[in-house]
Amino acid sequence: MNDDSDIKIFTPMAKKTAEENFAYTDEVKKHQLNGNIRKARELGRAAARAFVSDESVSARAELARENGVEINADILRQLMILSVFTAEYSISRCVTPDMLAKETQSAMYAEMLKSAPGAYDDLLRSASFSFYYMTVGDRSASPDDIASTFAMVCGDKHSKPLFELGRTLYERCVQKYGKMIADVDFAN
Numbered sequence: 001m002n003d004d005s006d007i008k009i010f011t012p013m014a015k016k017t018a019e020e021n022f023a024y025t026d027e028v029k030k031h032q033l034n035g036n037i038r039k040a041r042e043l044g045r046a047a048a049r050a051f052v053s054d055e056s057v058s059a060r061a062e063l064a065r066e067n068g069v070e071i072n073a074d075i076l077r078q079l080m081i082l083s084v085f086t087a088e089y090s091i092s093r094c095v096t097p098d099m100l101a102k103e104t105q106s107a108m109y110a111e112m113l114k115s116a117p118g119a120y121d122d123l124l125r126s127a128s129f130s131f132y133y134m135t136v137g138d139r140s141a142s143p144d145d146i147a148s149t150f151a152m153v154c155g156d157k158h159s160k161p162l163f164e165l166g167r168t169l170y171e172r173c174v175q176k177y178g179k180m181i182a183d184v185d186f187a188n
Contacts, residue, residue: 027099034187040100043184044107047091047177051083052116060169067165077122078154079169082146084112084123085132086173093140094181128153146170 031037050056060079064071088105095101113120123129135141135149150166151157 024099027097031100036100036186037103039184039186040095040103041107043095043180044091044104044109045111047087047104047180048108048111048115050176050180051080051087051173052112052119056083063169063172064165067168068161069165075154077119077126078128078150079165080119081123081126081128081153082132082150082166082169083173085129086170087177089132089136090174090177090181094178095186100186126153143167143171143174 028037031040057076057080060083061071061076064075064079069075087108091104091108092101095104109120112123131149131153132146135145144163144167147163147165147167147170148157150170151159151162154162154166156162
């Protein structure tokens with residue numbers, strides 16, 4: 001006889017009450033009126049432009065060279081994916097409430113799709129994003145955790161140059177997106 005004690009059964013999420021739906025609607029209205037939704041969308045578009053710009057692509061390639069990593073299409077793609085992950089992760093951790101974080105991320109991806117559809121497609125086809133989220137889980141990941149994941153998704157989890165490249169890019173992106181977020185004056 002088979003033991004299915006480890007099988008998990010899907011449990012649907014509880015439906016929101018009418019009161020919860022009204023509260024959410026009121027929150028959306030509040031953020032529309034005070035300009036926060038507009039600011040969130042602007043932040044999302046600016047974040048996307050920051051990681052898809054030719055200047056950013058060149059800077060990532062130069063960073064790879066500085067770390068002794070041979071530049072090829074796969075490395076450039078992984079550097080882009082790490083940049084996008086870091087932007088999304090920074091937004092999810094630093095923009096509150098959650099509704100504004102989601103609005104920011106939505107605008108970021110819409111801008112990425114418009115400005116760099118090939119990079120957007122690469123992101124959708126790659127499993128790397130999932131590996132980064134598995135790395136962070138429900139906690140803050142250290143730059144070393146992210147760097148190890150970066151080296152692994154690049155195909156050589158033991159490569160010191162890939163590890164250093166991943167750590168350096170992650171730290172720079174956290175700083176850049178953190179500053180972008182801090183510079184937005186969201187109303188209370």
